[in-house]
Amino acid sequence: MNATRVAVLGTGKMGSAIAARLAEAGFEVVLWNSLTGPDAVQAVYLGPEGALSAGHGKTFIEMSTAGPDVVPVLATHIAAAGGRFVDAPIMGAPPLRRAGQATILAGGTAEDVDTAAAVVGAFGTVRHVGGTGCAARLKLIANSMLADVILAAAELQVAGEDAGLDPDDVFWVLERAAPGLESRRAGLVEGRHAPPQFALRDLHKDVDFALALFGSANAQTPMLRWTSERVSSVAATTPDLDISAVARLYRSAPEPGHPPA
Numbered sequence: 001m002n003a004t005r006v007a008v009l010g011t012g013k014m015g016s017a018i019a020a021r022l023a024e025a026g027f028e029v030v031l032w033n034s035l036t037g038p039d040a041v042q043a044v045y046l047g048p049e050g051a052l053s054a055g056h057g058k059t060f061i062e063m064s065t066a067g068p069d070v071v072p073v074l075a076t077h078i079a080a081a082g083g084r085f086v087d088a089p090i091m092g093a094p095p096l097r098r099a100g101q102a103t104i105l106a107g108g109t110a111e112d113v114d115t116a117a118a119v120v121g122a123f124g125t126v127r128h129v130g131g132t133g134c135a136a137r138l139k140l141i142a143n144s145m146l147a148d149v150i151l152a153a154a155e156l157q158v159a160g161e162d163a164g165l166d167p168d169d170v171f172w173v174l175e176r177a178a179p180g181l182e183s184r185r186a187g188l189v190e191g192r193h194a195p196p197q198f199a200l201r202d203l204h205k206d207v208d209f210a211l212a213l214f215g216s217a218n219a220q221t222p223m224l225r226w227t228s229e230r231v232s233s234v235a236a237t238t239p240d241l242d243i244s245a246v247a248r249l250y251r252s253a254p255e256p257g258h259p260p261a
Contacts, residue, residue, distance in 0.1 A: 153181055
């Protein structure tokens with residue numbers, strides 16, 4: 001029986017982990033070069049000889065975090081070309097994706113999500129979260145929460161050490177309050193922020209997308225706006241370090257500031 005053929009468009013840190021997991025799961029994998037940002041995503045789909053040129057009857061699964069605005073554009077073009085479309089961003093660091101323990105948010109019709117799940121289920125649990133675009137918006141909720149949590153954890157890790165507590169004990173408490181911090185121990189406790197699991201420049205991008213989304217809905221997000229400012233200030237000088245590098249704000253400045261009331 002022939003293996004299902006899957007093309008992975010974009011082979012950066014996330015795409016490489018996706019391709020490796022698919023290969024391990026028995027899929028025939030075809031790779032396309034690395035890409036970042038909404039313009040690059042649209043170009044690889046819609047450009048001359050782009051992926052959509054072979055779109056008839058194909059199912060396209062958009063897994064990048066390129067902002068929710070790109071999703072309806074792609075969905076419209078893919079439908080016109082006779083293809084099917086699901087937005088399905090992943091929650092979970094590359095090691096979780098490789099282990100098949102991540103969470104995949106899927107937006108689209110039930111039929112299309114079921115089709116996509118036969119592939120993306122290799123990465124972990126698939127959750128159908130509504131129509132096209134819902135998954136892309138929910139991913140911004142997830143990454144905004146991650147940004148808020150990493151800032152709080154960095155502040156409290158350094159504050160606990162300054163108060164005379166053992167760094168390992170402080171982190172032990174923090175990771176029990178927020179289990180996802182476990183993978184950030186090297187950065188928060190030991191000051192090792194490379195190689196990155198999730199680069200500051202990418203978190204900065206995602207928080208900007210989130211603020212634009214929430215702003216268009218007149219949502220109140222003062223904490224996220226404060227977080228965005230802090231992430232931006234670190235990303236400006238060390239964009240390629242892991243997001244745990246926000247701890248540098250607290251280790252290098254006596255008064256890092258506090259979020260608005």
